[in-house]
Amino acid sequence: MKELPLCNRLLLETHKVLISGLRGKEKSPGEFRRSQNWIGGYGSNLKTASYIPPDVETMKEYLSDLEKFINEESKMDELIKTALIHYQFETIHPFLDGNGRIGRLLIILYLLNKNIISTPTLYISYYLKLNRIEYYDRMSEIRRSGNYEQWIKFFLKAIIISCESALETSDKLIKLNETNKIKIDDLSLNKGSKENLYKLLSYIEAHPIIEIKNTSLDLDLSYIQLIRW
Numbered sequence: 001m002k003e004l005p006l007c008n009r010l011l012l013e014t015h016k017v018l019i020s021g022l023r024g025k026e027k028s029p030g031e032f033r034r035s036q037n038w039i040g041g042y043g044s045n046l047k048t049a050s051y052i053p054p055d056v057e058t059m060k061e062y063l064s065d066l067e068k069f070i071n072e073e074s075k076m077d078e079l080i081k082t083a084l085i086h087y088q089f090e091t092i093h094p095f096l097d098g099n100g101r102i103g104r105l106l107i108i109l110y111l112l113n114k115n116i117i118s119t120p121t122l123y124i125s126y127y128l129k130l131n132r133i134e135y136y137d138r139m140s141e142i143r144r145s146g147n148y149e150q151w152i153k154f155f156l157k158a159i160i161i162s163c164e165s166a167l168e169t170s171d172k173l174i175k176l177n178e179t180n181k182i183k184i185d186d187l188s189l190n191k192g193s194k195e196n197l198y199k200l201l202s203y204i205e206a207h208p209i210i211e212i213k214n215t216s217l218d219l220d221l222s223y224i225q226l227i228r229w
Helices: 008-020 056-071 078-092 099-113 124-130 132-145 148-186 191-206 212-219 223-228
Strands: none
Touching (some): 008 099, 056 078, 078 132, 078 148, 099 124, 191 212
16 A cells, blocks of 8 residues: 555555466456346356346446545544445445455455554454454345445444454563574574574564575574574
C-alpha cells in the first residue's frame, strides 16, 4: 500500500500475485470476472446455486461504490466498517476464483491502512474457517432479510478472538526468544561467536524458513559454520 491506496487496482494486482502461483491460475488472475459466477456446492449451477452475485455490469458499479466507501471519511466505527466492507466484497464476488482469500486479506489491508493494527499479525482467517457455517449463514441472512446486526456481532467476535490468539502467540515468541538468548549466553563460546549466534537467531525469527546458502550471504557468515550450528 506504499505505492497504491486501498483501491480496485490494488485488489487486481494482489489477485494476480495470489492466483498466478496457486490453484485457480486458469481463472483470469488479476482480472475482474467477465461472466456470471455463482456460489454453491460441488456440481451446482446457476439454477441450483445458493447465491448468485450481481451480473458483470452491476458488479462494476458496486465495485466503484465499494472503493468510494472504503476511502471516504466517516464517523462509523472502523471495525464495524471493516465488517461491512468484507460483506460487500464477498457479496459482489468480483473474481472467478480467490474471492474468499482476497476478501479475508482485504480485512487486514483495511485495518493496516487505518492504523488499527501496525503489522499483519491478525490471523482472522483461522476463526472464519473454523466457524465457516455460521460465517456463511450470517452473510446469507443479510441477503435474505437485511439483518446486519448478527453479522456484525459475529465479525467483532472473530476480531476479538483473533486478537487474543495473536497476543498469546506473541507472548510465546517473546518467551522463546528469551529462552534462546539464555541458551546462547550459557554456551562456552567467545564473544564474537555469540554475537554471530544472536544475529542468526534474529534472522531465523524474521525468516522461519531459510536456506543456508542465502543465510550465509545475508549475514556474511561462513557456510560451514552455519551447518555446524
